[in-house]
Each structure stands twice: as C-alpha cells, then as structure tokens.
Amino acid sequence: MTIPIKQLKLHKLKMRLNDPFTTSFGTFQDKEFFITEAIDDNGNRGFGESVAFSSPWYSEETVQTNLHIMEDFLIKILQENEIKHPDDVSNLFSSIRRNNMAKSALEGAIWDLYAKQKKIPLAQALGGTKKEIDVGISIGIQPTIEDLLNMIDHYVQEGYKRVKIKIKPGWDIDVLREVRSHYPDLPIMADANSAYTLNDIKHLQTFDELNLMMIEQPLEHDDIVDHAKLQAALKTPICLDESIHSLDDSKKAVQLESCKIINIKIGRVGGLTEAKRIHDFCKEQGIAVWCGGMLEAGVGRAHNIALTTLPQFILPGDTAGSSRYWEKDIIQPEVIVENGIIKVPDKPGIGYEIDDEALDEFAVDVKTFNF
Template sequence: MKIKEITLRQLMMRMKSPFSTSFGSFQNKEFILLEAKDENGHIGWGESVAFTTPWYTEETMKTNWHMLEDFIIPVLLNNEIEHPDQVSEKLSFIRKNNMAKSTIEGAYWDLYSQEKGISLANALGGNKTKIEVGISIGIQKSVHELLNVIDGYLAEGYKRMKVKIKPGWDVEVIREIRKHFPNVPLMADANSAYTLNDIELLKQLDEYQLMMIEQPLAADDFIDHAILQKAISTPICLDESIHSYEDTRKAIELGSGKIMNIKIGRVGGLTEAKKIHDLCEQRQIPVWCGGMLEAGIGRAHNIALTTLSNFVLPGDTAGSSRYWDEDIIEPEVMVEKGYIAVSDKPGIGYEPNRETIRKYTVLEKNYT
C-alpha cells in the first residue's frame, strides 16, 4: 500500500443530549476525520477520538491535527507499507500521541482489508457475525431521570448498563438502580474520581453484584488499584490506565484489575489493541470495547475489533441513533435486540456519506 493523498477534516456534530461524567458535561462533539487515497484509487477512513479538552488523556483534537500534519503524515505519505502492523513501527519514534497515530492507522487497516477483498473484522482475525452491545449512560439530573433512561434502553434490548459515578453520586444511586432493576447486568464507571481514601465507600458497592467498577482511581495508580482490588470483591476494570501492551502486562502482573477495557484510540490503533486482546486471552482476563462517543467511522472500527474471540463482555458501541440525529455513514449502525450485525463487505463495511460529512465539516485540508 502506498497512500498518495490524505484529507483531514474537522467536523462538529451535536449529540442528541449532553453527556456528563465526573469531569464535566458537553454536547457538541468536534473530531477529525481522515480520508486516505492509495495509488490504486482505494479510499480508507480513520477517525480521531480525541476530545477538545485534555480531560480524558493529554491529547486533544488540536494536538492530533498538529501531530498528523507536522509529523505523522510526512512520514507515511507516498511511502510503501506492506501491512498495517508496520504503521506503528514507523511511528515508534513519536512518544505517546496514541489517538493521533490511531487516526491514520485505522485508514491503513481499512485500505488493507479492501485490497484483500475481506472485511476489516476478518482482516483482524475476528469471526463473529454479530456483537453484543451495552450502553453508557452519563450522569443525569436526578435518580428518577436515570431510572427512566435505563428503562428505555432495556426496552431497546441493550445487554448491560454502564452508569457514570462520582463522589456524591455513587452508592445511593447504585442502590436505587438495584432496587428497581435487580437483575440487569450493571457496571459503574468512575473515570478516576476516587482515591484509596475512599476504600470503605467503594466496599459498599460489593453488595450490589456489579459486573465491574471501571477506573476508580487515577490513571497512573497501578499499585493503588492492586491494593483496592484486594480490598473489594467487585472486579476492577482498567480504562485510562491502559495505553499499551506493556501497560496491560504490568497491570496483570500487579493484580491491578480483573477486566480490561480496550479503546482503539487510547492504545494507538488496531494493531496494539489486538496485541492487548491476545495477551488478555492468554492470561484469562476478559475484555470489552469501550466507546469514545464516536461517529460512524470510529464506530465501524470498534465493531470490527469486537469480533475477536476474547471480547466476551458487551461493549459501549451503541447504535448511531443513540447519539446522533444523523450519522456520517450508510447504513447507520443499528442495534437489534442488543446486537449489532457485523458487515461482511470489504473494509469497514459502511459507506461514508459525503453529503453529511460536508454538512458538518468546519475545516478541511489536503496533503499530497
């Protein structure tokens, strides 16, 4: 593969409703869409999942654009790549900036699978024809409103509920959910809102048979997570802590958690995500695919990754209509009875809607 032309677009799409976590709330989603054309005229697509502020990781949409334009694209444009795995090797001189790297690596994987005439899922080694999905629910204005939201998503068939928690919105909220929905698969996502000083509070969650508590402590607290995991019976799932295969290996060795959330952008692309998946499968650590409020391109990559065998827990890849009045792909991602059908078409399996993309584009730049 030799990419001859790359187009970066900054899009801004408004979500149907605000999304709130322990870090704050927002409704407008700005992101980068990357279009790559190879020497044979094939087009591959990638999507940056970085937010506009560095609350999730140190990366932002603007830093991703800078890294792509000034460092990443100059290295890869017009240079031969035999396999997408080589992309991360060629970019290894750049420290971190995983979301920027993932943006272009996703386009290479799309191109590669198109040229092989197979789906992206098959190119990655996946063999599922459908994937099981859950839903991620932000912090609501009231517990009553949260219960109504959960009830609505259960009616749509979603297989598990993930609710955001933070100090002051945690044990009592989970207690009320369990009172109304005693058997629903339920997990709590803390987004690093707690410290070891909160062990006694977090122990109270053991009573409610949660599937997991996601990232309760700071992103760099492997040791503290291990201490907390020994103190509670609820499985800890690591999210923000995991940026690479090496992070995963160390977390497993330390006993920092019993479940891993794999996000393509956070770990630097599909190649690294697959390595993490394989390691966790060897060590009998279940994994699931987290979401970053992606539009259709990023959502398509998540679906393909989730077809790998050790993705045994429902992920966050909800249907397009969960977030958008209209998505940028055709057909839009659909959820039926808690499952998404996996496309067997070559590449990502969805066709970008150029009219919709143009509608939401606020900045565009071409590189040859």
C-alpha cells in the same frame, strides 16, 4: 506488496450530540474530531476517526494536539516510508512518544484501505470471526435518579445487554442501590473516571453488596499500583481503562493483579494493531476484555465493531447504535442495534459507506496531503 497511498485527507468535523453527556470530569454536547481518509491510485478510500476531545479531560490529547501531531510529524513519516502491512504503521510511529489518539486516527484509515484493497471485511483482516456482537449502553450522570431510571428503562426495553452508569462522589452508592432495587438481575457496571482515591476504600467496599459486573477506573488515570491495593480489598472486579495505553501496561496490570477486566479503546492504545496485541495477551491470561466507546461517529463505531469480533471480547461493549448519539451519522447505513446485538457487516473494509454529503455538511475544514 505495499499499501499504495496517493493522498491523505484530514476532515475536521463538528457534530452535535442528541443530548449533553456528563461524566465526573465535565459536560459537553458539541464534538469536534477528525475523519482521516487514505486514498490509493485505484480510488479505494480508507477511513479512520480521531477520538480526542476538545479539552484534555480524558487524556492529555485534544483535537488541536491531534492536528499538530498528525500534520507536523505522523503524516511525514507515512510519506517517507513504505508500508507493506497496517501493522508497520505502529512500528513507524513508535519514534513519537504517546499521542496515541493521533496515531490511531491515521492507522485506522490505513487498516480500512488495506482491507478494501484485499476486498475483505476489516473484521476478517484483524482475525475476527464473530458474525454479530453484544453491546451495552453508557449513560452519563443525569439531573435526577428518576431521569436515570427512565433512561435505563428505555434502553433495557431496547434489549441492551448491560448498562454502564457514570458515577462520582455524591452520585454513587445511593444511585446504584436505587438502580439495583429496580433491576435486580440487570448487568450493571459503574464508571468512575478516576474520581476516587485509596482514602475511599471503605466507601467503595459498599459497592460489593450490589453484584456489579465491574467498577471501571476508580482511581487515578495513570495508576496501576494503587488499583492493585484496591482490588485486593474489593470483591467487585476492577476494570482498567485510562491506565492502559499499551501491551506493556496490560502486562504490568495483570502481574500486579490491579484488575480483573480490561477495557480496550482503540484510540487510547494507539490503534488497532496494539489493540490486537493487548487482546491476544488477555486471551492467554484469561482476562476478560470489552471495547469501550469515545462517543464516536459512524467510522469510529465501525472500527469498534470490527475489533469486537475477536474472541476475547466476551463482555458487551459500548458500541451503541448511531441514533443513540447522533440525529444524523456520516455513514450509510447507520449502525443499528437490535435486541442488544449488532450484525457485523460483511462488505470490504469497515463495511459501511461514507455519506459524503453528511461529511461535507459537518466539515469545518479539510486538509489534503499528497504522497
């Protein structure tokens, strides 16, 4: 049996975040991205979402490079090959180096289409079993510590299970101490987005006094070796994010003891198939994993929810509710968090309906490819 695809669409959207989002590498509020749509002869529609930003801050990929790779290479591969299972897509795309976010955007639509053709939830198609998932919140760098504390207080009252605080040199230990003094028992993690070097070891060792869940990606975005040196010097668990692009990267990081936790982002690793492989390996090795966010709209958020139903996702992820980021999302119903928990939808595919009016409203371009 094959997964028949009649047509594939690239919807380029531009949506405005409720608030500017600031990390160690920049600030932005308008987000451009693609919603990918795979359609079969029976009218089933599978959806994926690209997560690259407009500028190459997080990785070398951008919205524009995603379009180039999807349009000029990946879609042609899909048109020329038979797909029997979504796992086949990852293998077909292996001839193209990196460009994982472009690959993931298309693979995600095919996973959703496959689940809808099978009339099962995407979570079930992936092998997930959880009926609800715990989620945390990610907070960007704020103008003042008071602003940060007020924001944390708001989300703590909403019941989020942990708080991730973006840090950078000059906005780190003093800020974290202040937060810890106000919230002695709150699960807190610090996300550095590669803002430090090994010259900062003594400074980073001061973080050990704060009983953090983890410090995420303190060193270079492509490093595994230096993180091993740093982890050996810290009590605080290191979590790797930007360094992990594949199962092979995960194996190297575990072998070198570069981290104690891995953040799995679907787009960063090239799609759900590779994300599953990394999850399975980490489960075998006893490495905790959690699902990171990339400021996704509803489709990407739904994919994150489905992935997080796998058993080794034992730490709360970044999949906050739609209203945290968007005044209006592109799915119905929107993702809702209650007391830090999202109930996993049980409808076929991603479990949420696309709001076609919203999709049209935010679209700045649509490209259609026939099969």
